[in-house]
Amino acid sequence: MIALFTDFTLNGPYVGQMHAVLGQLAPGVCLVDLMHDAPRCDPRAAACLLARIVAPLPDDALVLAVVDPGVGDPGRRAVVLEADGRRFVGPDNGLLESVARTAKLSRWWQITWQPPQLSDSFHGRDLFAPVAAQLATGTPLEQLAHMIPAGHFADWPTELAEVIYVDAFGNLITGLDAGDIDVSARLVIAGNTVAGARTFSAVPEGELFWYHNSMGLVEIAQNRGNAALSLGCGIGTPVEL
Template sequence: MLVAVFTDFGLEGPYTGQMKAVLHRDAPGVPVVDLLADAPVFDPRASAYLLAALVPALPAGSVVLGVVDPGVGSDRGAVMVEADDCWYVGPDNGLFALVVRRARTARAFPVFEAPGAVSASFHGRDVFAPAAARLACGERPERGAARAPATVDRPDWPDDLDRIVYIDRYGNAMTGLRAGRLDPGAELVAHGRPARRARTFSDVPVGQAFWYENANGLAELAVNQGRAADALALRPGDAIGIRDPR
């Protein structure tokens, strides 16, 4: 049992720390792990593909506190989702859409009522963290409140996103495409430049761009001993073409 925190807050600043203080207050003894603090800023769609790729590596029973929430303070919904063996708490803006779609079973529930005053700008601390703590303590919502996760999924979003969703500190560029869904002979095309698949870095010449299946199953653009993001001028959100082998 652990609470995994997935946000676009960054680790700097007080936001992550204040959420964790609530988690430790309300769920003492439950470990809290920073799963990702620099999810695509203000972009629930790109974040949804990244989160869905990270989930399979979490222990069964984990609670995911997911906050990428540009609509905080508006009337966007809030949701708790039970999908396969894990729980998810956060805004109902599509952040959990791909988790839900890829799950064998999923149900959605209203978020537990906030225990105190709710600020206009920090529902992560005031609404979602207290709810995650209650789930981590074993509390469950009323079964009667369950609904199919219709509003959680985004039917118009594709099964795999042909865009850059994350650039890591080494300059590698993750796409929202699951490598297992691509033809092994397919090339990925970034700004008109095609890249072939390789198993790993040392399989291509120094300086050459390629793509490979990363440790979370996503197709990732990389350059052997270089920075793919710089070499290919890639930024989060950039479109990636798929050129299937003839």
């Protein structure tokens, strides 16, 4: 299985072209569109989200992750991360950092394989997808990359006290681990104090609240409403305890 995680959205040709490359080079391999509206051009927020949403994947799944605002920069490496059996292919810009930190065993590899043609602006199609396809069809990693030290983004925080994603319902997913916060705690966002609840049905219609979401993160919502619109918040809005 190859699972795709990008900030490309489903508009335009980008996801389709990656599927075309994967389908040609890895026929018969299951392709899963895990997410294509990751925080745009924001590897730090996307990293926090990526580490959470891969949980349902098989232990031997391969994840092709591309949130790459620095594409084409010669100083930005292309890497493979091995983390507890799964392999992640993507840019070395912090996007895979949270996955590595939460893994019991992780190893980093720098991709040395080069395609016949490499565009300056679409490494997802030209480099990362072919490498993912080769790995998924049995090419040894040692033929595509060499091992490198870990700890490229050691100064990044493990949690983010801010909104990292806004879903289609206007719910605000934060980068805070819900397991560390009791439901009786109150959060402050955009000057508003928000109480916690376990479920939507536990609060009156129209009321704002926060809860432990299915990924284990703190999420702020409005019962039968749109929290993002009501609060005027978006990705990057700070959240305080």
